[in-house]
Amino acid sequence: MSFTTTLTRFFSVLTLxxxxxxxxxxxxxxxxxxxxxxxxxxxxxxxxxxxxIGLLSRTSDMYEYFVASRTVPAAYNGMATAADWMSAASFLGVAGTLFYSGFEALALLVGWTGGFVLIALLIAPYLRKFAFFSVGDFLAARYAGDDKGRVVRLICILVTVSISFVYVIAQIYAVGLITSRFAGVEFGIGVFFGLAGILVCSFLGGMRAVTWTAVAQYIVMILTMLITVVALVGFTGKGASERYAEAGPVSFPEYVRAQERKFFADPAESEVRSLYLREADRYQLLIDTLPSSWAEGYEARRKNLELARYDGSTFQEIKAAERVLTSFPKDSQEAKKRWSQEKQRYLDKVKASVPHFGSTRDDSGLSDWGESLNFLAVAFTLMCGTVALPHLIVRFFTTPNASQTRWSVAVALACILGVYLASPWLSLMAKVVVYENLVGLSYSDVPNWVAAWSRVIPGLATLQDVNQDGVVQFAEIGLSPDILVLITPEIAGMPFFLSGLIAAGGLAAALSTADGLLLAIASSLSHDLYYRILNPDATAQRRVTMSKIALLSAALLAAWITSLQPGNIVVLVGSAFALAASSLFVPLVAGIFWSGATRRGALWAMGTGFVSSSLFLALTNSSFMALFNLDALQAGAFSGVASGILTIPLSAVAMVIASLKGGRKDEAPAVMRVLRLPECE
Structure with missing residues (x-):
């Protein structure tokens, strides 16, 4: 019986x-x-x-641990690649982002899907011509120079670890959300509980274990997505058609557009938006009158505490006055930071309540020109970032030959499309569910799922009667994009096992990507740093051991940072893509297609791209800038994720100028000869 037949039987049984x-x-x-x-x-x-699967795939063989012995069939490598690729951002975050951002968020799907086309054309078949273990191997060989590529490899290690670490934090965050909600544990405990599941898949068996668990996880993801979409269509379609029966048969998009126009014109909805804007203006006034506004506020709270202590107030009243004082900013700098965050929070509420699928827009939206430019910039960055992701590139080294690699990319693209085509429908149906089951509901009848999700992390799901009319308006609903897919069946009142099924799919997406990312970090540190630079005489067994130590250390550090609740999944993932696109895209593509690319050019390209992208992401991140009591850069149409439209050209210019100005033109001639071969197995 062939290896492929055995695999097919095993995963067929698993699917059943x-x-x-x-x-x-x-x-x-x-x-x-x-x-x-x-x-x-x-x-x-x-x-x-x-x-x-992870235990059955355990190994200490170096080739099995790092590249799965290069024996993974194309179809299964494609499924594993798709699972590694479809992170929690794809499975959970995209539909939630579409819910609040409308068609602008389709740039995520266009960029990620288009990136796989670029991979098939520019990267995958060429890199498989070499028996490499990592991205650093290729770049060090291509841009060898007098130091045999050591400096290039070191910078590649820094970039790879940074990209993968930011990316893996988003996955562990998603695991923490799911395990906390469905296992009933605190978020911090849920993070480390999920970490155990990640490690059991990757720690013992490396790439061999990660590959076969990823195939199983893709099966779980695709079945979950298909069942969820079919169930939601059947469950929500009836209510929507009955509500709009007088207008004749309508599609989901038409229904959503009609409802959004209705909400935008509703006086109660307008009142809520006005109250949000009033609060944002109030915080802006406090900021404009600093430091006197802080001093007056602090003094008023201090006097209230003194009065409570000396006018016979109860113990509870005194403690309440103490909490009010201690929660007030300690100085004017902290006041500016916190009040700026509150102002932005209210402005975000206004933007989230503005229609996105309908034609009615207000001044809070971007211009058509700005929206189009931002769409193209985000898509461009994500396409280039896809090509340069280290944990994805490693997948190209696990197939038997370059032809199989090319086919595995085609299979991966087909597998990814199955999920991505369903995401917009999930977003539309989530809107229908919210409109049918939540908007217009009396606050006295709000179900307990709001409290259940709020216990996971405060603010994940909120309902606040802003205008005090006792009725839920759309503008009063606050649902984190990270949980929207998970929470939709609960809002709809569907059987709870569907929520559990979606949780299983979300876990599969997060775990598969986290495994691949941690293995990329471990390989970079153990193979590129330890073996290639620090200890070239290390045995194969020692290299595997060092990889396991690096993997465990990176996982624990990432879990600890994740327990601090770093923020939105899509934003974290987008930041990783921007870093990858800016740092590695140009050196990789130039290294394959331009014989004039030199070591100096590669160093300048990676350094310029990484530094400029990091600065852009930091300066446009309000939470990061608030740590230094500074305002985030208002980038207009250029969001942080879209920074690649500026930083990738900077990296390319640095590559061209540095290569033409100096450096050897004949570096790594053997590599260039292999790249020109039609096939090298």
Whole structure:
């Protein structure tokens, strides 16, 4: 029996088993078993399946650990690549971002999908011609120079670790959200609980284990997405058509547009938006009158505490006055930081309540020109970033030959499209669910899912009666884009096992990407740094051991940072793409297609791209700038994720000028000869 046939039988059984588990979960709910047990069931069943595959794939062989012995068939490498690629941002964050940003967020799907086309054309078949283990191997060989590529490799290590670390934090954050909600534990505990699931897939078996668990995780993801879309269409379509029966049959997009126009014209919705703008103006006034506004506020709270202590107030009243004083900013600098954040929060509420699918817009939106430019900039950055992602490039080294690599990219693109085509529909149906089941609801009838998600992280799901009319307006709903897909079945009142199913799919997306990213970090540190630079005489066993130590250390550090709740999943992932595009895209593509690219050019390209992108991301991030009591740079149409439209050309210019101004033109001639070969297996 061939290896491919064995794999097909194994994963067919796994697929059937997962479908049976879905049926068991549905039966559990029909027999009245509590929701918490259904959440436990999905989490532990999926974690258990991945753990078994990881344990069965354990290895200490160097080639199996780093590149899965280069024996992964094209179809399964494509599925594993798709699973590594479709992170929590793709599975969970895209639909949530579309919900609030409308068609502007389709730039994410265009960029990510287009990036795979570029991979097939520019990178994958060429890099597989070499028996490399990492991106650093190729760049060091191509731009060898007198130091045999050591400096190039060192910079590549810095860039790879930085990109992968930012990316993996977003995945562990998603794992923490899911495990915290469905296992009923605190967010910090959920993060480290999920970390155990990540490590069991990658720690013992390296790329071999990550590959086969990733295939299983893709199966879970695609089944989850298909079942969810079908269930939501069936469940929400009836309500939408009944509500709009007098207007005749309407599609989901038409229904959403009609509802958004209605909300925009509703006096109650306008009142809520006006109250948000009034609060933003109030905080701006406090900022403009600093430091006197802070001094007056602090003095007023201090006097209230003194009065409470000496006028016979109760112990609880005194403690309340103390909390009010201690929660007030300690100085005018902290006041500016916190008040700026509050002002931005209210402005974001206004923007989130403005229609996106309908034609009605207000002054809070960008101009058509600005929206188009931002769309193209984001798509361009994500396309180039896809080509340069280290954990994705490593996948090209696991197939038997370059032809198989080319086919695996085609399979991966087909697998990815299956999920990406469903994301806009999920977003539209989520809007229908919110309109049908939440907007117009009395606050006395709000279900308990709001409190349940608020216990995970405060602010994930909020409902606040801003205009005090006792009725939920759309502008009063605050749902984090990170949880929108997870929470939609609960809002719709659908069977809870569907929520557990989506949680299993989200976990699969986050775990598969996190495994690949941690392995990329570990390979970069153990192979590129330890073996290639520090200890060239290290044995294969020692290299594998060092990789495991590096993987464990990186995972623990990332989990600790994630427990501090770093923020939005899509923003973190987009930042990683911007860094990858700015730092590695030009050296990789130039190294393959331009024989005149030199070591000096590569160094300048990587350094210029990495520094400029890091600065742009930092200066446009309000949370980061607030740490230094500074205002974030208002970049207009150029959001932080779109910074590649500026930084990639800077990297390219640096490459061209540095290569033409000096440096050897005949570097790594052997590499260039191999690149020109039609096939090298």
């Amino acid at each position: 088993g997962f479908l049976v588990c879905i049926g068991v979960a549905a039966a559990m709910e029909s027999y009245g078993i509590g929701r918490q047990w259904i959440g436990y069931f999905f989490i532990f069943i999926t974690f258990g399946a991945y753990a078994v």
